[in-house]
Amino acid sequence: MKRLFTLLLAALFIFTFSFSDVAEAATEFEDNDSFGTATQLSLAKNTDGTYTSKVTGTISDSYDDDYYMFSLPNPGKLSVKLDRKVGTKFSVELYNVKQERLESYYTEYDDAKGVFEVFGQGLDKGVYYISVEYYDGSSAKVPYTLQLDFTQSNVYERENNDDRSQANWIGLNTVYNGFADDYDPDYYAFKIDKPGEVKIDLNSNPQTEYRIELLTNNGNNLETWYTNYGDNYNLTNVIHTGLAPGNYYLKITAYDGEKENVPYKFKVNFNANNYFEQEDNDAESYANALNLNTLYKGVISHDSDYDYYRVSVPKNMHLALYLTRPSDTSYRVKVYNQSYSFSETYYSAYGNNSLSHFVNLDLKAGTYFINISHYDGEDNKVPYSLKLIERDTTPPATPKVNAVTDKSTTLSGTAEANSTVHLQVGSKVVKKATANKDGNFSFSISKYKGGTTLVVFAKDSSGNQSKSTSIKVKDTTPPAAPKINTVTDKSTKITGTAEANSTVYLKVGSKVIKNTKADKYGKYSISIPKYKAGTTLTLYAKDSSGNTSKSASTKVKDATAPKAPTVNKVTTKSTYVTGKTEPKAKITIKSGSKTLDKGTADSKGNFKVKISKQKKNTKLSVYSADASNNVSGARTVYVK
Structure with missing residues (x-):
């Protein structure tokens, strides 16, 4: 009966008490030792738009409990403050209108002046109670000051939200605030009307690591993540996944470090997308349907996350699977049918984060599963894209290649649009280039010797290879002079x-x-x-x-010696030797091995070479040499 009276009084209080425009000092009114006799407080509006109520009271003894009642016509954040005493610890508790305890905290021994926050909390509109009690130390007539500060807001948690049945409903793409404990989880509910991509952000904290869980409508866990200690309080992504339409829950607790009444903020980001994976797709029975020729996206959340897709192949088909290849993650991809008559496992290589051809699949009509999981490298929230298309099995036309000479540094021509053109020299592919949308290609090459055979072929995006074009490098370099x-x-x-x-x-x-x-x-x-x-x-x-x-x-060099010169009579009185020989020839006169003198014939072959007088019967040898230094035989004369 007493509790019924208290509830009726609280209901009356909601309608009779509201925010005041003028700050009022208040004093407890004894006997306020119960919910039914609680001192009523009024919140006065401050210039900054917040509201405050301050009351002074006294703990008479260790059995004295002081109760206060106040009303919140709108949801928001409540900060409960109390002054600290050197010799006394107080217990401060918060209750809802049903007299259910929402928070319970204790002050510290301290001689600091002023009031200090004991705890903060997000609350819905309604009637609430605060009790101030003795907890430890001196209990004889201990004065205190209680202050309530309130900020109206629709983005704070609303206690009591400690289980799924009491979860706060939140909107998407909006930042919300709350206060975490390790023993008292906060639950939030949100609804998704369409399938799509979900990114859940939670702030980091230098003193606290948080735990956040994503739950299905029936409470099954989809994802669990922990924040790290950080240097700031900025939002950071903790969960990245895809969800089907439906109701979901978040459960947030303080996990490590400071674990009591730790403020936090979070945001559920949502982007509608019919082709994003829909968790929980971690088994065949929950496999997402995958349509041919459609791009899908998903996230490998951790190293034990498996994403299953189910695809129906209506007839025998040549298919190609395209997959993102991250620079720091390798995937394991298993493709199989229900009877396991076809079952293959493939591993992706590290790439450049772009969607590219992964593997060709020649499948018979039937139902198949594609299982994607982490294999190597980074495993924390790794996004991927995949697409299964009907493969083109027609090879490109043979490339046409422009003439190449031994002076060329560029190879050009035409091939199938967007195909990859390969240049092969001998048995080795030395260059690749992509033909543009018009089929033109051009890439730099080394200079090749004339007569070198260059082989050019094209591959399309499905891996079909054209016939080869072979050309010989044309020799345009003249030989060196012989x-x-x-x-x-x-x-x-x-x-x-x-x-x-x-x-x-x-x-x-x-x-x-x-x-x-x-x-x-x-x-x-x-x-x-x-x-x-x-x-x-x-x-x-x-x-x-x-x-x-x-x-x-x-x-042509002159290699023919002149005839021996004709020499005139030489006497003991002669001081010249004269005669005739080849024009311009050089004349040499010797006596034995001794050269007496030299001279040159004129343009008609006449010569006259001065000598000293010789003794009778001296043997003289006369030689003639042409311009090429060919020397004639000797013409011998004896001095008379």
């Missing part, structure tokens, strides 16, 4: 070196009179008639591509 060995007026061959296997041409005047082919070492030899000394012979080479070298010329 080198010519000495040719004399007695030579019947002209020899030398030129580019290996080139054709060497001999030209006299303006007329080509002979040619021959250099061997594999570049040596050549051409039979010739004897040419007069001074004749100019010109040679050049042509390679198999028709490139012509520069010309090399040589003059």
